[in-house]
Amino acid sequence: MAVTIRNARPRDAGVLAQLLVQLGYPTSTEAVSARMARLAASTADRLVVAELDNEVVGVASLHLSLSVEHDEPAAKLSAIVVDERHRGRGVGEALVKALEAEARERGCALIFLTTAERRKDAHAFYRRLGFQETGRRFAKSLRGPS
Ligand SMILES: CC(C)(COP(=O)(O)OP(=O)(O)OC[C@H]1O[C@@H](n2cnc3c(N)ncnc32)[C@H](O)[C@@H]1OP(=O)(O)O)[C@@H](O)C(=O)NCCC(=O)NCCS
Numbered sequence: 001m002a003v004t005i006r007n008a009r010p011r012d013a014g015v016l017a018q019l020l021v022q023l024g025y026p027t028s029t030e031a032v033s034a035r036m037a038r039l040a041a042s043t044a045d046r047l048v049v050a051e052l053d054n055e056v057v058g059v060a061s062l063h064l065s066l067s068v069e070h071d072e073p074a075a076k077l078s079a080i081v082v083d084e085r086h087r088g089r090g091v092g093e094a095l096v097k098a099l100e101a102e103a104r105e106r107g108c109a110l111i112f113l114t115t116a117e118r119r120k121d122a123h124a125f126y127r128r129l130g131f132q133e134t135g136r137r138f139a140k141s142l143r144g145p146s
Pocket of ligand 1: 022023080081082083086087088089090091092093094114115116119121122124125126128
């Protein structure tokens with residue numbers, strides 16, 4: 001069955017909320033709707049979904065950022081998840097390849113992502129698609145006291 005990649009639409013919010021639960025980010029349709037509206041207003045962002053037989057089964061997003069170190073923008077992939085009932089059928093690969101093609105078209109010199117240590121399956125997936133592990137990620141929550 002062929003995979004179709006298209007821009008996310010407001011009515012996809014409910015399915016995307018379910019997919020984000022599978023990714024480990026429980027949320028509501030309303031919250032996803034609001035996030036989608038903010039992303040849609042940003043020219044630096046693109047949110048796509050994958051369809052199998054007219055059913056949304058995956059999502060991924062791309063963010064382009066400029067820097068003072070490089071002439072070209074860098075592209076960050078995030079929120080990549082395929083419905084657990086449809087994994088291993090090339091949907092994830094189609095999502096990544098579509099966003100990689102867009103990053104190339106928009107002049108990016110690099111495409112990258114961050115992934116949790118525990119996601120060993122995803123690491124194998126990214127390696128197969130030509131991504132190399134190149135560094136460490138340091139993060140600090142800004143929600144609590146400084
Ligand atoms: C990671 C994920 C997006 C991959 O999507 P998918 O549609 O299952 O992947 P594909 O079918 O396109 O796989 C392409 C290739 O990646 C590799 N791959 C995919 N899943 C794999 C796994 N669980 N273990 C090892 N290799 C895997 C395979 O080599 C596969 O090629 P093959 O089928 O010819 O062997 C999906 O498994 C998923 O949603 N996982 C849970 C959420 C997650 O971890 N997201 C990433 C957050 S950083």
